[in-house]
Amino acid sequence: MITVKEIFSKKEMKQFVTFPFSLYKNSKYWVPPIIKDEIAGFDKNKNPVFKQATARYFLAYNNNEIVGRVAAIINHTEVEVQNVKKMRFGWFDIIDDIEVSKALLEKVYEIGKANNLVKIEGPIGFSNMDKVGVLTKGYDYIGKMVTWYNHLYYVTHLEELGYTIEKEYIETTILIKNIEIEKYAKFADILKKRYGYKALNFTNSKDVMPYVDEMFKLFEKSYAKLSTFVPISDEQVQFFKEKYISFINPEYIKFVVDKDDNLVSFAILMPSFAKALQKAKGKLFPFGIFHLLKARKNNNIVTSYLIGVHPDFQNKGVTAIVFDEFYKTVIQNGIELTEITPMLKNNEEIRKIWRNFQPEIKKERCTYTLKIN
Numbered sequence: 001m002i003t004v005k006e007i008f009s010k011k012e013m014k015q016f017v018t019f020p021f022s023l024y025k026n027s028k029y030w031v032p033p034i035i036k037d038e039i040a041g042f043d044k045n046k047n048p049v050f051k052q053a054t055a056r057y058f059l060a061y062n063n064n065e066i067v068g069r070v071a072a073i074i075n076h077t078e079v080e081v082q083n084v085k086k087m088r089f090g091w092f093d094i095i096d097d098i099e100v101s102k103a104l105l106e107k108v109y110e111i112g113k114a115n116n117l118v119k120i121e122g123p124i125g126f127s128n129m130d131k132v133g134v135l136t137k138g139y140d141y142i143g144k145m146v147t148w149y150n151h152l153y154y155v156t157h158l159e160e161l162g163y164t165i166e167k168e169y170i171e172t173t174i175l176i177k178n179i180e181i182e183k184y185a186k187f188a189d190i191l192k193k194r195y196g197y198k199a200l201n202f203t204n205s206k207d208v209m210p211y212v213d214e215m216f217k218l219f220e221k222s223y224a225k226l227s228t229f230v231p232i233s234d235e236q237v238q239f240f241k242e243k244y245i246s247f248i249n250p251e252y253i254k255f256v257v258d259k260d261d262n263l264v265s266f267a268i269l270m271p272s273f274a275k276a277l278q279k280a281k282g283k284l285f286p287f288g289i290f291h292l293l294k295a296r297k298n299n300n301i302v303t304s305y306l307i308g309v310h311p312d313f314q315n316k317g318v319t320a321i322v323f324d325e326f327y328k329t330v331i332q333n334g335i336e337l338t339e340i341t342p343m344l345k346n347n348e349e350i351r352k353i354w355r356n357f358q359p360e361i362k363k364e365r366c367t368y369t370l371k372i373n
Contacts, residue, residue: 002103003061013039016057019069020093021282024149031143031274035282037243042071048235049126052077057091058107060100068094070104072111073126078230079117087112087372089122090130093150094157101157105370112372121166121369123148128228129240133169133342134158138363144303145273146341147171147365163368167228169342172359176336179357181327187317188324196259197318199325202250211255212241214263215308222308226344248305249296251329256321265309265318269326272301272339300336307353319353 007016017038024030042057044050053075060068073088089108094100105120112120124132131148136155143149191197202208216237223229252269276295280288309318330338342365343350
């Protein structure tokens with residue numbers, strides 16, 4: 001007998017966050033979040049996304065044992081400003097019992113219908129800065145800090161319940177040894193001399209901060225035409241700034257400015273924290289923080305977290321300057337592999353950026369949709 005309960009208390013929220021720890025207890029590929037940070041992300045008083053979004057959280061039980069979870073989300077900017085009448089669902093995890101999936105997703109459906117929305121899509125987070133998609137290929141590769149992992153039966157459940165593919169994403173890897181940097185270095189020099197472009201490099205996180213607001217504005221301009229785009233607020237920018245920027249090795253943040261010091265391109269790499277998070281087991285203390293700090297400084301894998309190019313400068317080669325600068329840094333730091341976070345399969349502009357680096361597709365994922373009648 002499957003029962004579904006909406007949760008409200010701190011104790012229940014912790015159960016919501018920690019359920020996957022039991023579901024993936026023996027997995028070599030699942031990457032756990034830091035429990036405290038995950039809970040904070042659901043706190044209306046801490047995460048500014050709740051100024052534009054609402055969420056309700058549900059746990060599924062079988063004989064008082066938790067067997068599934070889901071978050072039902074409405075992004076009001078998306079619904080009311082962009083007129084995309086979509087009900088979101090995320091943080092979707094279940095045992096291999098389709099009745100569990102059915103019971104949880106029926107709650108999402110009911111909320112969507114009560115709010116006059118026309119479709120459901122997920123798994124996705126509160127905004128386009130959150131994790132996205134159910135994994136459809138690449139189950140035998142370790143996940144990333146910024147992606148969800150799932151078993152194959154998630155896909156089976158969704159399809160049997162009538163959900164169809166909405167958006168498709170790919171995740172690739174690039175071997176540093178395969179990069180022919182000479183042509184990028186040469187082109188970068190030409191662009192700098194001809195147009196006055198400059199690369200900005202950093203050794204201290206505090207020196208990055210004055211540029212972060214402008215970076216997020218450029219991020220929005222870069223991705224505004226994508227089907228996934230939802231504007232993010234100034235408060236959210238501040239939240240991400242405090243949560244991530246100070247933790248990233250500043251060497252892995254690169255900006256390109258024009259002759260008037262206007263930002264035209266940026267990219268952020270992060271050391272891979274996947275194995276460190278597995279060792280931390282959801283806790284920073286007493287030892288988790290040491291695993292993360294070690295991964296930050298000593299790592300042969302980096303993850304491409306964000307990249308953006310001003311629309312007026314796309315297809316004009318400015319990323320050559322970014323890649324030239326990054327190559328110097330990763331070679332110096334002994335990096336052997338770059339992982340690319342999920343990108344839309346039909347996002348040709350971004351795929352063009354990476355195509356000359358012999359990217360290898362390692363994972364595929366997608367969001368699923370269902371009409372609300």
